[in-house]
Amino acid sequence: MRRQKAMDQEVYRFPRSRLGALIERLARDYRVVGPVRRGAEHAWADVGPGAELALDYPTTMLPPRQFFAPPRELLFRFRRGADGRYTCHEPEAERPVALLGVHGCDLTGLRVLRSFHESSCRDRVVTGRLDRAFILGLACWAPCTAEAFCRDMASLESEAPAALYAWDLGDVLLVKVLTARGREVLQDVTALEAATSDEQVALRHRLRVRHEAFPSHLRFPPDRLAVALEAAADDLLWEATADRCLSCGRCNLVCPTCTCFDVGDEGTLDGAAAVRFRRWTGCQVPGFSKVAGGRDFRPTRAQQLRYRVVRKGKYMPERYGMVGCTGCGRCIAHCPTHISIREIFRQVGGGGGAGAAA
Amino acid sequence: MPQVSMIPAPCRVLEALPQNAHDVRFVVEAPPLPAAAFAPEPGQFVMASLPGIGEAPFCVSALPGEGTAPGTFELLIRRTGRLTNLLTRLRPGETMYVRGPYGRRVDWERFEGASLIVMAGGLGLAPLRAFVRRALLRRDAFRRIDVMVGARSPDELLFKDELAAWKARRDDVHVRLIVDAAREGWGGRIGVITTLLDNFEGEVDGSHAFLCGPPVMYRHCLKRLLALGLYEGHLWLTLERRMRCGIGLCGNCQVSGHYLCQEGPLFSYRELRQLREAV
Numbered sequence: 187m188r189r190q191k192a193m194d195q196e197v198y199r200f201p202r203s204r205l206g207a208l209i210e211r212l213a214r215d216y217r218v219v220g221p222v223r224r225g226a227e228h229a230w231a232d233v234g235p236g237a238e239l240a241l242d243y244p245t246t247m248l249p250p251r252q253f254f255a256p257p258r259e260l261l262f263r264f265r266r267g268a269d270g271r272y273t274c275h276e277p278e279a280e281r282p283v284a285l286l287g288v289h290g291c292d293l294t295g296l297r298v299l300r301s302f303h304e305s306s307c308r309d310r311v312v313t314g315r316l317d318r319a320f321i322l323g324l325a326c327w328a329p330c331t332a333e334a335f336c337r338d339m340a341s342l343e344s345e346a347p348a349a350l351y352a353w354d355l356g357d358v359l360l361v362k363v364l365t366a367r368g369r370e371v372l373q374d375v376t377a378l379e380a381a382t383s384d385e386q387v388a389l390r391h392r393l394r395v396r397h398e399a400f401p402s403h404l405r406f407p408p409d410r411l412a413v414a415l416e417a418a419a420d421d422l423l424w425e426a427t428a429d430r431c432l433s434c435g436r437c438n439l440v441c442p443t444c445t446c447f448d449v450g451d452e453g454t455l456d457g458a459a460a461v462r463f464r465r466w467t468g469c470q471v472p473g474f475s476k477v478a479g480g481r482d483f484r485p486t487r488a489q490q491l492r493y494r495v496v497r498k499g500k501y502m503p504e505r506y507g508m509v510g511c512t513g514c515g516r517c518i519a520h521c522p523t524h525i526s527i528r529e530i531f532r533q534v535g536g537g538g539g540a541g542a543a544a
Numbered sequence: 545m546p547q548v549s550m551i552p553a554p555c556r557v558l559e560a561l562p563q564n565a566h567d568v569r570f571v572v573e574a575p576p577l578p579a580a581a582f583a584p585e586p587g588q589f590v591m592a593s594l595p596g597i598g599e600a601p602f603c604v605s606a607l608p609g610e611g612t613a614p615g616t617f618e619l620l621i622r623r624t625g626r627l628t629n630l631l632t633r634l635r636p637g638e639t640m641y642v643r644g645p646y647g648r649r650v651d652w653e654r655f656e657g658a659s660l661i662v663m664a665g666g667l668g669l670a671p672l673r674a675f676v677r678r679a680l681l682r683r684d685a686f687r688r689i690d691v692m693v694g695a696r697s698p699d700e701l702l703f704k705d706e707l708a709a710w711k712a713r714r715d716d717v718h719v720r721l722i723v724d725a726a727r728e729g730w731g732g733r734i735g736v737i738t739t740l741l742d743n744f745e746g747e748v749d750g751s752h753a754f755l756c757g758p759p760v761m762y763r764h765c766l767k768r769l770l771a772l773g774l775y776e777g778h779l780w781l782t783l784e785r786r787m788r789c790g791i792g793l794c795g796n797c798q799v800s801g802h803y804l805c806q807e808g809p810l811f812s813y814r815e816l817r818q819l820r821e822a823v
Contacts, residue, residue: 261550264595271639272595274551309793419820446795449550449788453596460596462550464794474796477784478624481759483799484821493798493821501801 196363198372199379200352205241207375208322209233209286216284216320219253221246233286241287241354244330247520249442250292251299253283254315257439257466261449264460272460282318289330291514293323293348294341295442301506302445316347320367323348327392328399331515335528337400339408339513353389360389403528406535408509411499418534419492427530428487430523431470437494437517437525438468443502443510446474469493495530550789552593552641557634558616563702566623567667568632574608574615575642582608582645584617585652586674587782587810590644591790592619598627601787601805603671604645611677620670620702646790648810650780652678658778659688659747663765665737665757669693669702671782672756676710680717689717690746694737694757696724718746737761741768752778762823766813779813783822 200208212218213234221243222231228243230250248257264272288296300316303309323345326336336342345351349368352359360381363369372378381389406414438444448467453460467474470491475484484490502510511527518526553575561569574582584590584604593599606618623632634640660679664672679686691710695701701721711719720740722733733739737757753769755762762781769779785797787805797804800819816822 266595271554272641276549276551303793305792445793446798447788447793448796449599449794451593451596451598457596462593462595462599464788467796469795469798477786479758483785489821497798497801505801 196369197381198361198363198376199381199385200359200361200372200376202357202359204375205239208371209239211371211374212284212286212320215282217281218284218286219250220286230285239286241324243287245289245291245334245514245516247440247516249295249440249514249516250285250288251295251442251444253285254296254299254319255309255312255445255447255466259311259464261462261464264453264462266458279314282320283315284320284322286322287324287352288321288348289324289326289336289514290344291334291336291339291341291512292442293321293344293346294339294508294512295514296321296347297344298443298502298506298508298510298512299445300347301508302443302502305506320371321348321350323351323364325351325353325396327354327396329401331519333515333518333526333528334513335403335515336513338402338404338528338531339509339511341512341514342400353392355385355388355392358385360385404532404535408499408511409503410535411509411531412503414531414535415496415500419496421534423530423533424488424492425486427525428491431487431491431525432522433470433472433487433490434522435468435471436520436522437527438470439466440516440520441468442512442514442516443498444468469497491525495527498527499531550591550643550791552591552599552643554639555642557636557638557640559636560632560634563620563704564699566632567702568621568623569605569703570619570621570634570640571612571616572619572640572642574617582617584608584645584674585649586678587650587671587780588645588647589671589787589790589805589809590619590642590646591787592621592631593641594627594630595641597630599641599788600627601646601785601790603674603782603809605670605673606677607674610674610681620667622667644790646787646805648806648808650810652682655679655752656685657750658686659751660686660690661746661751661753661769661774662689662691663694663737663740663753663755663757663761664692665694665761666696666700667702668756668758668761668782670756672754673703673706675754676717680710680713683716688747691717691719692722692737692740693719694722694724694740694761698723698726698730698732736764738764738768741765741772744772748773750775750778752780754780754782756782759823775814776817777812777814781811781813781816781823783809783811783816785809 220233220239221228222237223240233239260277262274262276266272303312349365351362447464449464476482498510556573559571589601589603602619605620606612608617621631710717785804787797788794790805792803792806799822
């Protein structure tokens with residue numbers, strides 16, 4: 187049914203040869219960013235001459251949240267006046283960003299980011315960037331890594347918040363219009379030709395094949411995680427898994443839905459000027475939960491690991507309405523000791539052993 | 545829509561009064577915000593900073609116009625690191641940078657007509673002082689008021705003059721002090737703060753208790769107060785966390801998904817016992 191529905195909406199053919207024209211068009215209003223090859227990997231970077239858009243990328247190490255809540259961001263500058271007092275000056279808004287080729291997991295991640303920033307306290311800086319961004323979503327045909335479990339986390343087929351959503355059929359992409367702005371931009375670079383019946387058949391076929399290509403790792407829906415994690419609060423699994431955690435915090439840094447930051451100052455030696463900035467930190471980094479007197483309110487690695495997983499699977503859906511894990515698999519792929527949130531979910535959710543899952 | 549800003553306001557230091565070797569009591573001019581905007585409640589905190597050095601949360605230990613001149617408030621700052629080392633060197637006339645107040649505003653009507661028990665250990669008296677001042681300012685609204693203060697040594701006791709002034713009010717407020725250890729000359733009690741609850745003569749029924757102190761104190765005091773029969777929803781604790789933003793964003797103060805900088809740091813034990821890793 188869903189596949190049929192996709193075809194009912196505005197879906198146009200987009201010749202691959204027009205990608206350059208699309209980038210040029212977007213560059214008029216946006217800083218254009220997409221997956222770009224970096225050695226054996228891909229990273230989000232400005233596309234343009236010498237940095238070719240690689241839509242066939244598997245995934246990136248850092249998720250696109252880096253463009254909305256940057257790893258290090260200036261909050262404001264202090265300037266010392268003649269009376270010796272400092273005044274604060276916020277930076278001007280930068281160019282809005284156009285992200286090309288965002289997969290379902292990362293589209294979901296951006297929605298989670300918004301759900302958080304629109305909750306208790308609006309971070310107008312982050313939501314403003316999300317509001318102004320132009321996003322081209324891109325369907326995946328096969329799991330990008332062995333660690334990905336986007337199908338389990340219901341993010342594989344995510345399309346919002348994209349303005350345009352593309353299925354890559356090789357020489358031609360089929361592009362669905364999701365917003366008025368998306369239509370406007372598409373219209374500027376193509377003739378808005380409907381997909382041919384051959385192309386429609388090809389898309390349906392690829393979507394069927396794709397469904398088989400993504401294995402199901404968890405045998406339960408993500409909305410069951412909250413209850414499962416609550417029941418597993420005292421599970422020995424936390425200690426068993428945390429015994430090999432190095433507290434390096436990589437899982438926090440590569441997560442598309444982590445939002446925690448630290449605040450710091452830097453000043454010139456003469457004290458005439460200073461900056462206050464925020465930078466990413468995370469609940470797995472030593473010292474995150476330290477308070478005065480050297481005390482730590484989550485002192486053990488097991489508590490810290492549990493906090494990360496329970497926040498994603500229970501606290502975030504309860505408070506912000508969206509599960510905090512998109513199944514992108516980054517934290518698993520980049521963990522130096524192969525700690526797997528998917529395996530933890532499978533254990534607490536009673537998903538059965540490897541044999542049972544087969 | 546409220547805008548998020550972490551921009552502080554310059555605030556003049558009016559008095560800097562050393563309490564002992566490492567604690568300084570500051571009387572500070574309130575931020576020059578629209579007058580009504582800076583109206584902290586007991587239990588709330590501000591973020592205080594020095595440009596180029598850093599920023600940290602401090603509880604408000606005296607509210608504007610509550611035993612202070614209007615438009616001024618007080619902070620107690622302990623020298624523990626680079627920022628507090630420089631903050632505690634500020635002299636009258638110099639400037640610190642303040643934003644806030646932040647944290648939960650508790651409706652005081654719920655305490656009216658009740659007896660109050662205040663238990664402060666060490667630095668815990670800094671936030672609880674604002675509670676005692678508020679209660680004494682509206683003395684008729686409450687029944688018996690008990691204030692119990694513990695410190696490592698007599699030298700470490702904070703707000704000594706004020707404690708003496710409270711003591712002088714006799715039946716208005718029952719002040720009792722205790723120290724972990726003392727040299728000769730200390731005529732008061734020695735021991736842990738919970739021993740002040742032995743043979744407790746105050747009122748239990750409907751009483752509200754306010755606790756702040758080192759973590760080890762909470763467990764023991766809570767147990768004693770519960771054993772006395774106080775209601776879980778009437779046991780109020782202020783928790784310490786290292787907030788970086790104060791506005792529910794940075795995540796450093798999260799407990800079970802709750803952002804303490806907005807939902808706390810004052811909680812009743814009834815609320816807290818549902819939060820894992822809170823105390």
